[in-house]
Amino acid sequence: MDFFDTVDKRRSTRAFQAKEVDVKTIKQILDTVNLAPSAGDLQAYRISIVKSKKTKEELMSACLDQEFVAQASVVFIFSADKKQSEVKYGARGYELYAVQDATIAAAYCQLAATALGLACAWVGAFDPLEVSRIINAEPEEVPVAVIPVGYPNARPSWTGRKELKELVRQI
Ligand SMILES: Cc1cc2nc3c(=O)[nH]c(=O)nc-3n(C[C@H](O)[C@H](O)[C@H](O)COP(=O)(O)O)c2cc1C
Numbered sequence: 001m002d003f004f005d006t007v008d009k010r011r012s013t014r015a016f017q018a019k020e021v022d023v024k025t026i027k028q029i030l031d032t033v034n035l036a037p038s039a040g041d042l043q044a045y046r047i048s049i050v051k052s053k054k055t056k057e058e059l060m061s062a063c064l065d066q067e068f069v070a071q072a073s074v075v076f077i078f079s080a081d082k083k084q085s086e087v088k089y090g091a092r093g094y095e096l097y098a099v100q101d102a103t104i105a106a107a108y109c110q111l112a113a114t115a116l117g118l119a120c121a122w123v124g125a126f127d128p129l130e131v132s133r134i135i136n137a138e139p140e141e142v143p144v145a146v147i148p149v150g151y152p153n154a155r156p157s158w159t160g161r162k163e164l165k166e167l168v169r170q171i
Contacts, residue, residue, distance in 0.1 A: 006115045011158070013119030014068040016150030021073040025116055029076075029149070032112035036105045039097035044085035045105050045144075048077040048135040055134060062130035063123050063146055072120075072148030077131060078106040083140035099144055106145040119152035 001009070026049065038044060050056055051074050059077075060070035069075060080102040085093030106122065113120045123146040131143040 001115045006111055010114040011156040012121040013152045015153035016071045019151045029112045033105050033108045036108045038101040044081040044098040045102035046079045050075040058134050063126040069148045073150040076109050076147040077135050078102040078145045079141045079143045081141055102144040109147050113149045118149050120147050120149040
């Protein structure tokens with residue numbers, strides 16, 4: 001799929017078919033994520049992959065009972081490895097770069113999934129301590145995004161956007 005079609009096609013999808021996403025497809029998503037830029041090329045993030053029904057249900061509870069989290073075939077959790085970025089960049093790495101690294105990686109995940117005919121949603125409403133427990137996060141590892149991925153049940157409608165003039169400032 002052409003890049004611009006992929007960007008246009010991505011929609012937050014909150015209903016999935018039971019059909020499983022196979023290992024090869026998951027690997028393709030991960031290989032794409034691994035191309036994302038990161039501060040100093042440190043890739044100060046971790047990716048946790050959850051496929052088991054039991055753990056997806058735990059995650060769903062941690063995500064304020066958003067049911068589609070458990071319904072998705074596979075859930076990717078992107079977490080910031082703050083310590084790793086701090087070693088090179090100090091407070092800026094700790095507070096900002098690691099979170100940005102994880103965020104960009106999660107965005108690549110969404111676009112790769114879309115390009116492969118899958119659908120996903122970005123879930124940011126979750127209990128960070130509970131998600132950290134589920135993914136066995138290291139002490140300075142902070143979950144940033146939970147991305148449930150699966151085959152869509154229906155294409156969600158367009159949510160609309162601001163006018164560019166509200167976003168862009170000409171200096
Ligand atoms: C940081 C962030 C947090 C979000 N958290 C949630 C969430 O917890 N649950 C949810 O259903 N969607 C969540 N979304 C998805 C947004 O609601 C969605 O991207 C927005 O409404 C635009 O719709 P679209 O993605 O279909 O273009 C989140 C998106 C972002 C970027």
